[in-house]
Amino acid sequence: MHIPEGLLPAEQAAAWYAPAMAFLGAGLVGLKRRLAVLPSSRPLVGLMGAFIFVISLMPMPVPGLGTVSHPCGTPMAAILLGPLTATVLGSVALLLQALFFAHGGITSWGANIISMAVGGSFAGFAAFKLSRRAGLGLGISAGMAGVVGDLVTYGITSFQIALALHGDESVPYVWGAAFASFLPTQVPLAIAEALFTAGVVVFIANQRAEILDGALMRP
Amino acid sequence: MIRVDGLEYTYPGGAKALDGVSLEVPEGSFLAIMGANGSGKSTLLKHINGLLTGQAGSVKTAGMEVRRKSFEEVNRAIGFVFQDPNDQIFAPTVRDDICYGPRNLGLPENEVGRRLELAAEQVAITDLLDRPIHHLSYGQKKRLSIAGVLAMEPRVLVLDEPTASLDPMGERRLMRLLHDLNRGGMTVVMATHDVDLVPLYARQVCLLRAGRVAVAGGLRDVFNDRELIERCHLRLPRISYLFEMFPDLEELPLTVGMARRELEEMLELGELGPVVIDRLREVKEGLAGA
């Protein structure tokens, strides 16, 4: 889930913003170059941004906590467009969700970027690359990206929440509690994310291989 | 067969598209719905098969009240062809798209195959069966969208501008097919802008204007009121304009066939005779004077 507006104390919100903006800036530089060299990649960029928006808006209730959880979509974008571009797309999706569905927020944008846009993209991408290098098939590697990206995102989010809400308990204790309580929802979600990521990537590879970036797909 | 009663519909965006439409289409009719762009034709057609359900008024199709609940049942009896083929076709290949409907009807595979071949033949896309649908020209997509509905062999056929962007031969072929199907008992309702085509095939016409029925009835009821026709952004068939040169004509012909009969009749009955003889005299006098 995205952290809503108002949950984080001011200093924590600011602390998450700094690295988030660094990643976003780096991503924008790369994306700008990509769009200049390859104007025809615009539709894919827009489409993936929209897909992340839609995917990370499918709510599933988390038992016991009264909050909701959802898949991320950033691992898939990272496979198709690279982790830095996926970071930008994830950030944009988060901003639009905050504006139109109050899902996430403006001051918590930085924290959410770090967990979903950066964490999901890079962890997912790394899992994909490692799996490919280990000789796993395209579908399975994409699935791995989905699982890992999803779980890492939730690990980070739980940590951020624990940091903000640990009260008088220790951070690791609350973090563990939060992570554990997400687990019953998160495991099925991670599997769903894996199936989904694998499905889309394989489908595209079969139907329109030319839209895949060859360099990214190599084992 | 179709009965629309006091139908009103306002789009969520705000446009009042239907403003009290009532219409009765008996079984076996061939009805053309005409009207300016934005007059509500598509909106009306979507109510007939239940894609939209009215905020006021009622629609009955093939003996069933059209409701959200009866949607499946109604669509078993009715075939609906969308205005934009890109809205309608979705399966990966032409073949899959044509077979989609028959399969959902639960037909056995050999019957599905028969219908596939027949429908592809009817719109002349037999040689495209294995093409992915995004590798078709626009007119080919239009043909496919019609085939997919024909293959379901519905009792009522509702078509939203089926002839737009078909080539003239495809247009004639389709209209003849509709004519034959209609002869065989199928009720056909089509929205169209082609004024020249309507009198050739349709037997009833309904004119919409700003979400209301301006006039509905036989061909003559509609085409004799020229002023109304122009207010609805339509015109007479081109052939009619030719016969404006004979100001004494009671009724302008609407089709080439009618025009031909008219001309022949004029010649037979000598209506033209005096004119011709006068002209001949003038010409002769002119020649003599020169």
Place this chain on the structure above:
Amino acid sequence: MIRVDGLEYTYPGGAKALDGVSLEVPEGSFLAIMGANGSGKSTLLKHINGLLTGQAGSVKTAGMEVRRKSFEEVNRAIGFVFQDPNDQIFAPTVRDDICYGPRNLGLPENEVGRRLELAAEQVAITDLLDRPIHHLSYGQKKRLSIAGVLAMEPRVLVLDEPTASLDPMGERRLMRLLHDLNRGGMTVVMATHDVDLVPLYARQVCLLRAGRVAVAGGLRDVFNDRELIERCHLRLPRISYLFEMFPDLEELPLTVGMARRELEEMLELGELGPVVIDRLREVKEGLAGA
């Protein structure tokens, strides 16, 4: 103005859409491109503005070689209207969509406003300016897609079936506009299936058949070869068929105006005279005999 030389194009899907097309369109022409569904019209038009670039052959538009690199430059001179308006319009509202092109031309805001109003007026959508584009009927979308291009005031206008799904009044309005623009020096190229419209406005016709030019030339060059026309899945204008009743006619008229002149001429020159007099005699004899 436009020069196409030995153009070939095969879609990635596999269909050979253009198979050696050569065509010359002088400045100030009004050219209609006709042909069956799938004959390659849209593919050819997309080469003229550089949306597709040929695998063999060359295209020159407005003095520029059409290449991937010259795309922007070529599209400053040329306005292109897509066959499906849903592919073309994209801005949030009608107003934004019309202004999009002029703004990209770098025009000052008051000039953009002037063009907005003019273009909206020209296709009669002035009352829709603030509508979101997904709240339009199909014909309204088509009008908008044309307005967006008109507002750029290009030197060459390339339109892919601009009149499909316009109502008859909209169609006449648009064609008159194109006629006037053409008179004012604009080169107009349009693909169309409307055989009755072409002789009214176009001065040159190019007939495509399976990716090749079957014939290109003046109206008469094309319409006098009936066999070829039918092989290209076209037909004669309806009015021509009426005049088949006069088998001695040298050339069938193509438009109502031509038909009218023809009839008048027949009457004046007495060609019809003998027939009429014969008929009259027959009738009189019949009456006398009764």
Place this chain on the structure above:
Amino acid sequence: MTESSGNNDNYAWGDSFLSRIDPRVKIVAVAGLLAVNLAGASYLVSAAIATFMALLMVLGRIPYRRQLLMIAFPFTFALFAITSQAVFKGSDIVASLGPFDFHLDGFYHGLFLALRIIAGGLVVVVLGVTTPLNRLCLALRWFRAPATFVEVVQLTYRYLFDIHAEFSRMHEAQRSRLGWSSAGAGLASSRMLGGSLFLRVYERGLRSSEAMRCRGAGNVVNGTLSPPGRLDLVAGITVSALIGCLIVLALGGPA
């Protein structure tokens, strides 16, 4: 069923004084309100902000049902904040359940957090629901946000509509050919829908980006903002005054 259902732009196009305020003024106002909401660290501040925003929503006639939908997400989080604080924070134990103790002072802190979440959520919601994205993007550009970023925002937004439109188109087409008349057919149809959706949106996107290029696509952000007017001045002064009061409240008032 209709392409327009479920998007907030319907409201944003509507004419209310809120949607007419210059987006640049709104951005500054929102930034200010969110900052005091966080930094104020006072439930009075948050309560004042929440009341002010609720008032605006009523005055701006933002559709009632949508209001509830919009605060659904923050609301679940607010509940979560209350329970978690009651468990994790404080010393004043009022009840125990197994290993968990419930603290009264933690509970109050949770209430404060909940209030802050609701207040912040409302601020963002009002911004989102009364500002067409296009204008927001123009404002972002005015504030020198990177062009690429704004372009991606616009691209993403447009493709959201395309996904929604293609989805409803395909779904309608499938329904009218009985694709959802039974469980089996529905399964097959949904698979086809899922598989084709991506490609269809992509194809359509390709074509409309072609169309954009034909009309000289350079910058996606296209258009200009008219200079701020009297309404903007009034709005600016009102919000500044409010923020001023809140700061005083935060400095002087109870924490």
